[in-house]
Amino acid sequence: MKRREFFKKGVKGAVAASILPIVGHASTINEEGVFFGGDDGEKRTADNWYQVGSGKKEKPIRKKKLYVDVLVAGGGVAGCCAAVSAARTGAKTIMVQDRAVLSGNASSEVRVHLNGVTNLRDGYPERETGIVEEILLHNRFNNPQNSWNVWDHMVYDYVTQEPNLTVMMNTQAIEAKTKGDKIKSVKCWQITSETEYTIYAKQFIDCSGDGLMAATAGALYRSGREGKAEFNEKYAPDEPDNWKMGASLIFRSKDMGKPMPFKAPAFAIPYTEGHRPDKHRSLRNINHGFWWVEVGSENDIVGETEEIRHRLMGHLYGVWDYVKNSGNHPEAENYALDWVASIPGKRESRRFMGDHILTEGDLLNHTHFKDAVGYGGWSLDEHNPGGIENLKEPASYFHYKFKKVYEIPLSCLYSNNVSNLLFAGRNVSVSHIALSSTRLQGTCATMGQAVGTAAAMCVDKNITPRELRNHHINELQEQLLRDDAYIPNRPAKDEKDLAKKVVAIYASSTSSGDAKLLVNGYSRDVQERDEINHWQSESLPANVSFEWGESVEISKVEVKCDTNTRKNIMLMHDDAYRNKFYTEGVPSELLKTIKLEARINGAWGVIATQEENTKRLIKFDFNKIKTTAVRVTLLDTYGATVGRLYEVRCYQ
Structure with a gap:
């Protein structure tokens, strides 16, 4: 999308809920298909509003009702992936986000790297594809300057382009209304417009982290650390307790080219480097802050949020005061604080219980789940419970580093007692030790895409997530794989894919892999098995042809x-991570120009050409044709001299 089209296309989906006129009890439907039921007849009575222009006195109507298929609470990375996938799968969707920006901990407000399976034991990532990759690539194309604030707007641009999705910013889901074991509606408060919305939906997804919507629905949840005995977890404490991993504040400093004095604010809490017992509390990287400036809780980490924020501010400025004024860090003489977060990045609070609780053993033993829909592979990175206030223990234990990825099942992504509630992110059904790995944002993104697709399928079939898992899990997995999600140990077996029924596949040249691998069901090289699943040409242009024994009707090629x-492609603020496992700019391997041809009545003809491609998954939709063969021609990339494909699908 051209940049000039951003506001023209993007803004309607983002603010439609607050700009459409609603008079009396009138109903209307906006461009995204969201049904507006009008107000509930209540007006504020205490207002004394004199409209100068009309000479009238008015009473504002600030209560509205909305009706959709799916409501997503939370606009972090998991929530964005859930909302987009639900909308793309056919559900009219609303996403409410309680901040002015999207992407949660990855936003400019917090600036945590969007890590996931960022590096396995050999150093290489097993990077997430699907919706989260589309967002990261959208940023690479439109934010080459790596601005964190522009990143916010690139996520906003991407999400608000979805026609089935309405995005409501500065809006929090504060109270669920239930009937029996189902949520019927959720009361939301939009702070900027002083408006209370009641949103009715068929399926509800809580991706808000703290999970207020799910908690007020009565969904079972737990917090704190399980003891070793409950799940036989060797890295758990001997006895259960209430400690939760803490929240961190990040800063950025800048070399000003001259000495920069610093005076600590009154709220600063003194820090002494001599109390630091381990290598992870390093003060060397003064440019980009210290993740270990962190405070946890052994009580109510949600209720203590503001107290924790205040203490974190004190600790952060105390650490910086030590760096600047202790005399032990002369390298900081010319540095000054350039940006300091005001919002802590949380790691843990509520964990809602599903039909399965994912545990340390599931991760370490790489348990195979028939209902697997996502994956992870960050280390078991359990942070010190007290954070910077417990310097006797290491900043994080880093219990175990994975060599290969583990599976995440659908059964830990829906509530076991609220029948139309799903969740994704750090609030899912896992043990405390398992959370130390699954909480990473890229991993949460795989959960988000899974539950968004699942919710839309539940709406379409009029069933619960549990019923979907028990009776339709194959259909869900096939849709996720078609949409470029990756599920370990699960190849695609879509019977509707006509490419699997060709009698021959021919490539113009091959330097690696085999053209026949394009229909084997795996759309990436499987790292842990050193398995090749691609076809790569010797040069460009190059083509691969798919031949059927008789004419077939097709209208889609993917x-x-x-x-x-x-290689990782998330936004970075730390030069230490810019290594051989990270790539700047648009991946050079990405196809830029691709042509699709079909053989009709013995002659080849061009069906479509995609230029300036920006995605890994390229979709060609056209009027239905009868053909005996299709040919995909790779014309150009963003720098690579060869072309590589992982999968080709054809549909009627």
Whole structure:
């Protein structure tokens, strides 16, 4: 999308809920298909509003009702992926976000790297594809300057382009209304418009982190650390307790080229480097803050949020005061604080209980789940419960580093007692030790895409997530794989894919892999098995042809190309992570120009050409044709001299 079209296309989906006129009890439907039921007849009575222009006295109507298929609470990375996937799968969707920006901990407000399976034991990532990769690529194309504030707007741009999705910013889901074991509606408060919304939906997804919507629905949840005995977890404490991993504040400093004095504010809490017992509390990287400036809780970490924020501010400025004024860090003489977060990045609070609780053993033993829909592989990174206030223990234990990824099942992504409630992110059904790995944002993104697709399917079939898991899990997995999600140990087996029924596949040249691998069901090279699942040409242009024994009718061809999932592409603020496992700019391997042809009545003809491609999953939709063969021609990339494909699908 051209940049000039951003506001023209994007803004309607984001603010439609607050700009459409609603008079009396009139009903209307906006461009995204969201049904507005009008107000509930209540007006504020205490207002004394004199309209100068009309000479009238008015009483504002600030209560409205909305009706959709799916409501997503929370606009972090998991919530964005859930909302987009639900909308794309056919559900009219609303996403409410309680901040002015999207992407949660990855936003400019917090600036945590969007890590996931960022590096396995050999150093390489197993990078997430699907919706989260589309967001990251959208940022790479439109934010080459790596601005955190522009990143916010690129996520906003991407999400608000979805026609089935309405995004409501500065809006928090504060109270669920239930009937029996189902949520019927959720009361939301939009702080900027002073408006109370009641949103009715069929399926509800809580991706808000703290999970207020799910908690007020009566969904079972727990917090704190399980003892070793409950799940036989060797890295758990001997006895259960109430400690939760803490929240961190990040800062950025800048070399000003001259000495920069610093005076600590009154709220600063003194820090002494001599109390630091381990290598992870390093003060060397003064440019980009210290993740270990962190405070946890052994009581109510949600209720203590503001107290924790205040203490974190004190600790952060205390650490910086030590860096600047202790005399032990002369390298900081010319540095000054350039940006300091005001919102802590949380790691843990509520964990809602599903039909399965994912545990340390599931991760370490790489348990195979028939209902797997996502994956992770960050280390078991359990942070010191007290954070910077407990310097006797290491900043994080880093119990175990994975060599290969583990599976995440659908059964830990829906409530076991609220029948139309799903969740994704750090609030899912896992033990405390398992959370130390699953909480990473890229991993949460895989959960988000899974539950968004699941919710839309539940709406379409009029069933619960549990029924979907028990009776339709294959259909859900097939849709996720088609949409470029990755599920370990689960190849695609879509019987509707006509490419699997060809009698021959021919490539113009091959330097790696085999063209026949394009229909084997795996759309990436499987790292842990050193398994190749691609076709790569010797040069460009190059083509691969798919031949049927007789004419078939097709109207869709879907191609998965190469974005090098062995390199990370998230926004970075720390130069220490810019290494051989990270790539700047747009991946050079990504296809830029691709042409699709079909053989009709013995002659080849061009069906479509995609130029300036920006995605790994390239979709060609056209009027139905009868053909005996299709040919995909790779014309150009963003720098690579060869072309690589992982999958080609054809549909009627």
